[in-house]
Amino acid sequence: MPAFLARLNDATKSRVLTIQEYFVLAGKSLRFIFARPFYGQDVVQQMDEIGVKSLGIVMLTGLFTGMVLALQSSVQLKTFGATMYIGNLVSASMIRELGPVLAGLMVAGRVGSGIAAQLGSMRVTEQIDALNTLGTDPIKKLVTPRVLAALIMVPVLTVINDFIGIIGGNIIGSLVIGVPSAQYWRTVWDQIANDGFALRYIPNDFIQGLSKPFVFGGIIAITACYFGLGTTGGTEGVGQSTTRTVVTSSILILIVDYFITQVLLSVLSYG
Amino acid sequence: MDDRRQPAGGDRRAESAGESVEAGEERKTASVRQAIRSELAGDVTDAADSASQQQAQQAQQAQQAQQAQQPAKSQRRDPTLPVVELDHVSLAFDSPIIEDISLSVCPGETVVIVGESGTGKSTILKLILRLLVPDRGQVMVDGEDITNLSFEEALMVRQKMGMVFQGAALFDSMSVFENVAYPVREHTQLSDEEIDKRVREKLQFVDLEPDRVMGQFPSELSGGMRKRVGIARGLANNPEIMLYDEPTSGLDPLTTGTITRLIMKLERELGVTSIVVSHDIRSSFRMASKVALLNNHRIVFFGTPEDMTASDDKYIQDFLGGL
Numbered sequence: 169m170p171a172f173l174a175r176l177n178d179a180t181k182s183r184v185l186t187i188q189e190y191f192v193l194a195g196k197s198l199r200f201i202f203a204r205p206f207y208g209q210d211v212v213q214q215m216d217e218i219g220v221k222s223l224g225i226v227m228l229t230g231l232f233t234g235m236v237l238a239l240q241s242s243v244q245l246k247t248f249g250a251t252m253y254i255g256n257l258v259s260a261s262m263i264r265e266l267g268p269v270l271a272g273l274m275v276a277g278r279v280g281s282g283i284a285a286q287l288g289s290m291r292v293t294e295q296i297d298a299l300n301t302l303g304t305d306p307i308k309k310l311v312t313p314r315v316l317a318a319l320i321m322v323p324v325l326t327v328i329n330d331f332i333g334i335i336g337g338n339i340i341g342s343l344v345i346g347v348p349s350a351q352y353w354r355t356v357w358d359q360i361a362n363d364g365f366a367l368r369y370i371p372n373d374f375i376q377g378l379s380k381p382f383v384f385g386g387i388i389a390i391t392a393c394y395f396g397l398g399t400t401g402g403t404e405g406v407g408q409s410t411t412r413t414v415v416t417s418s419i420l421i422l423i424v425d426y427f428i429t430q431v432l433l434s435v436l437s438y439g
Numbered sequence: 440m441d442d443r444r445q446p447a448g449g450d451r452r453a454e455s456a457g458e459s460v461e462a463g464e465e466r467k468t469a470s471v472r473q474a475i476r477s478e479l480a481g482d483v484t485d486a487a488d489s490a491s492q493q494q495a496q497q498a499q500q501a502q503q504a505q506q507a508q509q510p511a512k513s514q515r516r517d518p519t520l521p522v523v524e525l526d527h528v529s530l531a532f533d534s535p536i537i538e539d540i541s542l543s544v545c546p547g548e549t550v551v552i553v554g555e556s557g558t559g560k561s562t563i564l565k566l567i568l569r570l571l572v573p574d575r576g577q578v579m580v581d582g583e584d585i586t587n588l589s590f591e592e593a594l595m596v597r598q599k600m601g602m603v604f605q606g607a608a609l610f611d612s613m614s615v616f617e618n619v620a621y622p623v624r625e626h627t628q629l630s631d632e633e634i635d636k637r638v639r640e641k642l643q644f645v646d647l648e649p650d651r652v653m654g655q656f657p658s659e660l661s662g663g664m665r666k667r668v669g670i671a672r673g674l675a676n677n678p679e680i681m682l683y684d685e686p687t688s689g690l691d692p693l694t695t696g697t698i699t700r701l702i703m704k705l706e707r708e709l710g711v712t713s714i715v716v717s718h719d720i721r722s723s724f725r726m727a728s729k730v731a732l733l734n735n736h737r738i739v740f741f742g743t744p745e746d747m748t749a750s751d752d753k754y755i756q757d758f759l760g761g762l
Contacts, residue, residue, distance in 0.1 A: 205625075294608035301568050301602040301682075302622045302672075303594045 193311065193397075194390045200305075200312040210313035218279045218314070218389075219321030223328065225278055229270050230262070230329035234336025237261055242345045251345050255355030258337030260363070263377040267330035269425055272384035275322055276417040280392040283314055284413035287396025288406035296397065306397065315389040322385030323378050330377060364436065372436045380428050384421050391417040520582070522546045522680060522712050523567055528576030536562050538736045540576070544729075546679075549706050549713040551723040553758075554733030560716040564682050567714065568602060569593040581679070598626055601673025605685040607665035609657040615642070615668050616653040622675045641671040645701055663694035670701060674711075681705060683715040687722050695722055702726050720759065724748075732758060 241257045299306045341347035364372045395409040521543035530536045537559035565571040619638045639649040645667040687695040699722040705711045717723045724744040732740040
C-alpha cells in the first residue's frame with residue numbers, strides 16, 4: 169500500500185475510533201444514571217456548578233440579546249408600520265433559536281471548559297487512576313453526575329435566558345420604540361399561541377425551546393468529559409483539552425441545532 | 440535509622456548506570472558494594488537499637504495498630520503460595536514495554552522493582568492492578584487470573600489492593616478526611632462514626648495527627664505528608680496487597696526514611712504484601728525481601744538484596760555502581 173494511502177487509512181481509523189469512543193462514553197454515562205451506586209451529592213454539586221453559577225452570565229446574555237433583537241427588528245418593522253409586533257419577533261427568536269443556542273454556547277464556554285480542565289488535571293495528576301485503583305468507575309463517579317446535571321440545568325438556564333431576553337425586548341420596546349408593555353406581552357403570547365400546540369396543551373415553541381437545550385446539555389457535558397478524561401501531556405495537554413472542548417461543543421451545538429430544527433419543523437404542525 | 444548518615448562516597452552514587460566504565464571501575468564498584476553491605480548491616484543494627492530504645496512506645500503503638508486493623512488476610516495464608524504472580528507477561532504498544540516478565544510475590548513479602556527509567560517498572564504495577572492488559576502471559580492475583588476479567592470484575596479485584604502513587608494522587612477537591620474515608624464509604628456500609636474512627640486509626644498508623652490534618656486539603660500538605668495520607672488512603676480498607684509507585688521520589692532524605700520505615704512497619708505489624716517500584720536503591724535495600732532488576736524491558740535479576748550485591752553480573756555491578 170502506498171505511504172499516503174496508509175496514512176489516510178490510519179487517519180480514518182483514528183477518526184472512527186474517536187467517534188466510537190465518544191458514543192461509548194455517552195452510552196455508559198447515560199446508562200449509569202439508572203445504576204447503583206447513585207452519587208446524588210455529586211449531582212447536586214454539579215447542578216450548582218453548571219446551573220446556579222452560570223446564572224449571571226446567561227441572564228446577561230439573554231438581557232442584551234433581547235434588547236438588541238428589539239432594536240434591530242424595530243428598524244425593519246418601522247418600514248411597514250408594524251412596530252407593535254415586536255413582541256412576536258423577539259419571543260419567537262428567543263424561545264425557538266437564540267435562547268437555546270446562546271445559553272448552550274455560554275455554558276459550553278464557561279462550564280465545558282471547566283469540566284475539561286478539572287478532569288484533565290485529575291488525569292495528569294493520576295487522580296483518575298487513583299479512582300480506578302480504589303475500585304470506582306470514573307465514568308460513574310465523574311461523568312454521569314456532570315451529564316445528568318447538565319441535562320437538567322441547561323434547559324432551566326435556557327428558560328431563564330428566554331424570559332430575561334423577552335424582558336429585555338420589553339424594556340427597549342417601551343422605553344425606545346414606544347410599544348406599551350401590555351401590547352408587547354399580548355403579542356408575545358399571541359406568537360406562542362399562533363405557533364400551535366402539541367398534545368393540545370404544550371406550545372410548539374416550548375417543545376423546540378426545551379428539546380434543544382436538553383440535547384445541548386448532553387453534548388457539552390459529554391464532550392468536556394471526553395476530552396478531559398483523554399488528556400495527555402501534562403498542563404499543556406489540559407489547555408489543549410479545554411480548547412478542544414469549547415470549539416467542538418460549540419460547533420456541535422450549531423450543527424445539531426440545525427438538524428433538530430429541521431426534524432421538529434417537519435414533525436410539529438405550526439399555525 | 441538516621442537517614443542523615445550516608446556512607447562514604449555517597450556523591451559518586453549519583454552517577455548513572457549507563458555511564459562509561461573507566462579504569463579503576465572495578466575497585467570503585469567493590470567499595471560501593473561494601474558500602475551497601477555496611478548499609479544493610481547498619482539497618483539491622485539500627486533496627487535493634489531502635490527497638491531497644493523505643494520498645495515500650497512501639498509496643499503501645501503496635502497494640503493500638505493491631506486493634507485498629509483487622510489482621511491482614513495474608514497473615515493467615517500459606518506463605519509458599521504467591522499472592523501475586525506474573526507468568527511470562529509481555530506488553531507492547533508501538534515498541535515493547537515489558538517482555539517475558541515472570542515474577543512471584545509471596546504473602547508478607549516486600550518486593551522492590553528497580554531499574555533504569557523507561558524499562559517498564561510502573562507498567563508492572565498497572566498490569567497487577569489490571570489497568571493494563573498484557574499481550575501475552577498471565578497475571579494472577581490471589582490465585583485468580585485477572586487477565587480476562589471484565590471492567591466491573593477488575594474493580595472488585597482492585598479492592599484487594601491499595602495503591603500509593605508517585606505524586607500521592609490525592610483528590611484535591613476533598614479534605615484529608617474525605618480522601619481517606621473515600622474507599623471506606625465506597626465499599627463498606629459503616630456508619631459515619633465508624634468511618635471517622637477508621638480514618639483516625641489509619642492516619643495515626645502513618646504517624647499523622649488526625650485532629651491536625653483531617654480538615655486540611657492536599658494543597659496544604661507537604662510532599663511527605665501527602666505520601667503518608669496516600670498510604671493511609673491505600674490502607675483504608677485493609678488491603679492484602681500494597682503497591683507503591685516511586686514512594687520516595689522527590690522527598691528529602693529524612694522524609695524518605697520515614698516513608699521507608701512506614702512500608703517496613705506495614706510488613707512487620709500487619710503482614711501486608713508490598714510491591715514497590717523505586718529508583719532509590721538505598722531505601723529499596725532497606726525494605727526489600729526481594730529485589731527485581733529490570734533492564735531492556737526484562738527482569739535480569741530477582742532475588743534478595745544480599746544476593747544482588749554479591750552478584751558478579753556486569754550490569755548489576757554497573758547498576759549498583761551508579762548509586
